[in-house]
Amino acid sequence: MNLFRSEQHARRWHEWDEEMSWALHPVAWWAETFGMSVFRNRGRPDFLTWLTGHEGDREMALLRLRLAE
Amino acid sequence: MGLTGSELDETYAAIMEELVATGVAPHYAELAPRLQISPAEALRRITKILEITPGWMHPGTDYIASFPPFNNQPTPYRISVDGQQQWFAQCGFEALACCWLFPGQLVEIDAPCLLGDKPMHLEMRDGELLLIEPETVVGYTRSRLGMDGPNQPFR
Numbered sequence: 594m595n596l597f598r599s600e601q602h603a604r605r606w607h608e609w610d611e612e613m614s615w616a617l618h619p620v621a622w623w624a625e626t627f628g629m630s631v632f633r634n635r636g637r638p639d640f641l642t643w644l645t646g647h648e649g650d651r652e653m654a655l656l657r658l659r660l661a662e
Numbered sequence: 663m664g665l666t667g668s669e670l671d672e673t674y675a676a677i678m679e680e681l682v683a684t685g686v687a688p689h690y691a692e693l694a695p696r697l698q699i700s701p702a703e704a705l706r707r708i709t710k711i712l713e714i715t716p717g718w719m720h721p722g723t724d725y726i727a728s729f730p731p732f733n734n735q736p737t738p739y740r741i742s743v744d745g746q747q748q749w750f751a752q753c754g755f756e757a758l759a760c761c762w763l764f765p766g767q768l769v770e771i772d773a774p775c776l777l778g779d780k781p782m783h784l785e786m787r788d789g790e791l792l793l794i795e796p797e798t799v800v801g802y803t804r805s806r807l808g809m810d811g812p813n814q815p816f817r
Binding site for chain 1: 667668670671672674675678682711714715730731739753754755756757758759762763765771773775776777779780782784786789791794796798799800801802803804805
């Protein structure tokens with residue numbers, strides 16, 4: 594889970610795997626992904642209760658959907 | 663005896679607060695007096711938390727190695743807050759999530775290029791990308807973001 598200077602840099606990385614090319618996105622896309630509630634709420638005093646509860650389940654489903662795009 | 667949600671919440675919050683304040687995750691023996699529990703109980707709680715979040719102990723030890731979005735061991739992803747470099751992110755993606763723990767503050771991400779080119783520099787505040795150098799920065803993983811395990815929600 595790395596950042597690269599450009600798509601060309603990522604594709605020249607020795608660990609590049611074409612089967613995982615779906616995971617190549619502009620950094621803004623990953624920033625939006627890691628801005629979803631499951632990441633944004635880590636500062637909540639009840640974070641684990643939230644994460645493992647109904648609302649957390651729903652937000653995890655949304656994260657899965659986004660990563661399946 | 664099982665752990666309650668509030669016990670885990672309290673422990674998670676205490677670890678995260680220490681990481682945010684210092685950049686270092688507490689050892690279970692340091693955490694215990696803060697929570698007014700025994701060291702063994704603190705270790706039990708940490709172990710449980712790392713089962714249900716994408717963090718981990720350093721192999722063969724009972725030291726927290728990673729507690730996302732932060733890493734207790736240095737990584738290439740250096741995090742600075744208001745100009746102070748004191749934190750490391752677990753990975754390039756988690757580096758983008760660090761800003762949520764410093765609301766209203768300027769969070770900078772500095773990372774080397776894995777191919778030996780010039781380093782990258784990003785600036786964020788409250789989730790907004792304020793600066794991307796170079797503008798062409800991308801994220802990529804060759805590892806599937808494993809979410810099949812019921813206890814590993816987004817590892």
